[in-house]
Amino acid sequence: MKEQPRRQAISHTWQVLAPASVLCIALLTGCAVGPDFTRPGVAKNAGYSQEKLATTTASADVADGGAAQKLVEGMDIPGQWWTLFRSPTLNALVEEALKANSDVAAAQAALRQANELAYxxxxxxxxxxxxxxSKTRQLPSTANTFGSPARILTVNSASLSVSYDPDVFGGGRRQIESSTAQAEYERYQLEATYxxxxxxxxxxxxxxxxxxxxxxxxxxxIRLQSDQLDLLQSQRRLGAIANTDVLTQQAALAQTRATLPPLQKQLAQTRNQLMAYLGRFPNQDQGENFDLASLHLPEQLPLSLPSTIVEQRPDVRSAEAQLHQASANIGVAVANQLPQFSISGTLGSSALGGTRLFSSGTGFWSLAGSVSQxxxxxxxxxxRKQAAVAAYDESAARYRSTVIAAFQDVANALRALQADADTLNQQVQAEQAAHQSLDLAQAQFRLGAVGYLNLLTAQQNYQNAVLTRVKVQSTxxxxxxxxxxALGGGWWNRTDVAPTSLGSPDRF
Known part of the structure; x- marks a missing residue:
C-alpha cells in the first residue's frame, strides 16, 4: 500500500471521528438531570444525654479493672484501638482474624466487584x-446464464466503526454516580465487617x-467448702454436732460443684467461637489463654463530638451511600424520559485484491445520527421515576434511623461505663464484707457461738459475691x-483495605 493513499485513509478517519470526539468532550461537562446529592445534616440539638455526663468514672479497690476511666472529648481513636488493652496475645489474635476471617474476605471481594462495575x-x-x-469468495448467480465461463470473485474488505450515545441529559453520568455510590456502600460495609x-x-x-x-x-x-466439710465430719465423730449439719454441708458442696461443668462448657464453646473468628477449626486451638489480669483497662477513653458521629460510623456511611445511590437513580429515571441521541460512523475499504485495500477508489464511509423519544x-x-423517588424516601428514612441508632449506641455505652464503675465499687465492698462475715462465722462456729446455718449462709453470700464481682469486672x-x-473504631486511621479490593481502574 502506498504512503499517499494511507495518509488519505487516516485523514478520512479523523474527519469521521473528530466531530464525535469533540461532541463527547463537550457533553461530558454538561448538566445532569435529577437532584444533586447532599449529605443530610445532623440536628443541631442532637446529643448523647439530656443532662451533662460525668467525665470520670468511679474506681474500685481491686487490681484488675478497678481503675477510674476518664472521657476525653474530641480525642481521636487509634486505628488499632484494641492495643489499648495492652495484651500482646490479644493483638496477635486480632491481626490473625483480620487476615484469615472469611467474612472479611467476602467483604473485600464484594468491594472489588462493586469497583469493577463502577469502572x-x-x-x-x-x-x-x-x-x-473480511474476505469473501463467491460465485455470482449470473455466471452461467449464457454459457459464459464461471468466475469466482474474491472480495476483501476492512472497516473501522465508531458509535457514541451522547449523554445530553446526564443519564449516563447519573448511572455512573449510582455505581460509584454502590462501591462506597461496599467500602463501608467492609469497614463495618472489620x-x-x-x-x-x-x-x-x-x-x-x-x-x-x-x-x-x-x-x-469448692476447696473452702471441702475444708469446712472435713471440719464438720471431725466434729460429728466427736459428737459435737448433729449429722444433719454434715449432710447440709455435703449438699451445699455438691451444688457448688454442679455449677462448675456449665462454666467449663461455656468456656469451651467460647473458645470454639474464637477459633471461628480466627478462621480456624475447633481442633486448631493453640492454647492462647486469657484472664482479667492479662488485660489492662484503658484509663483514657475518647468521646467524639455528636457532629462527627455521622462521619465515623461505618453503618451511617453505608446508609449515606445507599441514599446517594437512590438520589442518582432518580436522575437516571428522569433522563430515560427525555430524548435519546446516538451517533455512528463507519470508514472502510473494499477491493477485489487484498493488496489494494485502502488504495484510491476503494474507500467508503458513512456518518449517521439519530434521536428517539x-x-x-x-x-x-x-x-419508574416515581418508584425511584419512593426508593429515595425509603433510603432517607433508613439513614435517619441509622443515625439515631448510632447516637443510641454511644449513649448506652457512656451510661454503661458509669454504671459498671459504680457497680464494681459497691460489689468489691460487698465481697470484702462477705469475706469478713465468713471469717467471723467460721471462727464463731468453731467456738460453738453460732449454729451451722449461720456458717452456711455466710459461705453462700461470699460465693455469690465473688462470682458477681468477676462478672462485673469483665463487664x-x-x-x-x-x-x-459505637464511635466507629478509628477506621480512618487504618489502612486495612487490601489494594486488590479497589479493583483495576482503566487508564481512561
Missing amino acids: AEQSSLFPSLSGSA LTLTSNVVNTAVTLASLRDQVTATQAI TIFDAGTLEH RYSDTTALFQ
Missing part, C-alpha cells in the same frame, strides 16, 4: 470503536478471661469495647 459504567461516556475485516470482627474478638477474649476467673473462683469456693408507554417511564472491659465500636 465499567464509566466507559459509557466515551465512543465505542471497533474494527472488522469493626464487628475486631470487637467480637476482643469481647470473646474478655468473656474467656471472665469464665476462666469464674472457674478459678468456683474451684476456690418515547411517545406512549402506558406510563412505564413515569412510574467493664466489654462496655469499653462497646464504646470504641
Whole structure:
C-alpha cells in the first residue's frame, strides 16, 4: 500500500471521528438531570444525654479493672484501638482474624466487584470503536446464464466503526454516580465487617478471661467448702454436732460443684467461637489463654463530638451511600424520559485484491445520527421515576434511623461505663464484707457461738459475691469495647483495605 493513499485513509478517519470526539468532550461537562446529592445534616440539638455526663468514672479497690476511666472529648481513636488493652496475645489474635476471617474476605471481594462495575459504567461516556475485516469468495448467480465461463470473485474488505450515545441529559453520568455510590456502600460495609470482627474478638477474649476467673473462683469456693466439710465430719465423730449439719454441708458442696461443668462448657464453646473468628477449626486451638489480669483497662477513653458521629460510623456511611445511590437513580429515571441521541460512523475499504485495500477508489464511509423519544408507554417511564423517588424516601428514612441508632449506641455505652464503675465499687465492698462475715462465722462456729446455718449462709453470700464481682469486672472491659465500636473504631486511621479490593481502574 502506498504512503499517499494511507495518509488519505487516516485523514478520512479523523474527519469521521473528530466531530464525535469533540461532541463527547463537550457533553461530558454538561448538566445532569435529577437532584444533586447532599449529605443530610445532623440536628443541631442532637446529643448523647439530656443532662451533662460525668467525665470520670468511679474506681474500685481491686487490681484488675478497678481503675477510674476518664472521657476525653474530641480525642481521636487509634486505628488499632484494641492495643489499648495492652495484651500482646490479644493483638496477635486480632491481626490473625483480620487476615484469615472469611467474612472479611467476602467483604473485600464484594468491594472489588462493586469497583469493577463502577469502572465499567464509566466507559459509557466515551465512543465505542471497533474494527472488522473480511474476505469473501463467491460465485455470482449470473455466471452461467449464457454459457459464459464461471468466475469466482474474491472480495476483501476492512472497516473501522465508531458509535457514541451522547449523554445530553446526564443519564449516563447519573448511572455512573449510582455505581460509584454502590462501591462506597461496599467500602463501608467492609469497614463495618472489620469493626464487628475486631470487637467480637476482643469481647470473646474478655468473656474467656471472665469464665476462666469464674472457674478459678468456683474451684476456690469448692476447696473452702471441702475444708469446712472435713471440719464438720471431725466434729460429728466427736459428737459435737448433729449429722444433719454434715449432710447440709455435703449438699451445699455438691451444688457448688454442679455449677462448675456449665462454666467449663461455656468456656469451651467460647473458645470454639474464637477459633471461628480466627478462621480456624475447633481442633486448631493453640492454647492462647486469657484472664482479667492479662488485660489492662484503658484509663483514657475518647468521646467524639455528636457532629462527627455521622462521619465515623461505618453503618451511617453505608446508609449515606445507599441514599446517594437512590438520589442518582432518580436522575437516571428522569433522563430515560427525555430524548435519546446516538451517533455512528463507519470508514472502510473494499477491493477485489487484498493488496489494494485502502488504495484510491476503494474507500467508503458513512456518518449517521439519530434521536428517539418515547411517545406512549402506558406510563412505564413515569412510574419508574416515581418508584425511584419512593426508593429515595425509603433510603432517607433508613439513614435517619441509622443515625439515631448510632447516637443510641454511644449513649448506652457512656451510661454503661458509669454504671459498671459504680457497680464494681459497691460489689468489691460487698465481697470484702462477705469475706469478713465468713471469717467471723467460721471462727464463731468453731467456738460453738453460732449454729451451722449461720456458717452456711455466710459461705453462700461470699460465693455469690465473688462470682458477681468477676462478672462485673469483665463487664467493664466489654462496655469499653462497646464504646470504641459505637464511635466507629478509628477506621480512618487504618489502612486495612487490601489494594486488590479497589479493583483495576482503566487508564481512561
